[in-house]
Amino acid sequence: MSYIAHTHRLLRYNLIYKAMRIVSFFRFLSIATITTISLCNRNLGVPCKQNERQALLMFKQDLKDPSxxxxxxxxEGDCCNCTGVVCDNLTGHVRELHRGNYYSDEYLN
Known part of the structure; x- marks a missing residue:
């Protein structure tokens, strides 16, 4: 193989390698952006756990909710979208209940 042919082959491989790195970088960037947007929108489409939804409904029965x-x-539905319920973004487990100032202590049993 001549020196010129060898040089052209190396240049071609170098360009292909750089192009693949750029594509990989943009693929990573797009996945990171989608994940970040999903995390900002509460969860990644993982609904709350059935037993946790049932526990919240039982808890609700013991509360006075005049308003x-x-x-x-x-x-039915995703309890992670319920008022005051905060779920883990990846697992869908209920992580927090925000009582806020919705209730005074006299309403809680």
Whole structure:
């Protein structure tokens, strides 16, 4: 193989290698962006766990809710979208309940 042919082959491989690195970088960047956007939107599409939804509904039964602030706590649907419920972004487990100033202590049993 001549020196010129060898040089052209090396240049071609070098360009292909650089192009693959650029494509890989943009693929990583797009996945990172999608993940970040999903995390900002509460979770990654993982619904809350069935037993945790049932536990929240049982807990709701023991609360007085005169202003109906817990209307979103229903038997069907994703409890991670319920008022005051914070779920883990990756697992869907209920992580926190934010009582806020919705209730005074006299309403909690």
């Amino acid at each position: 109906n602030r817990l209307l979103s706590w229903v038997g």
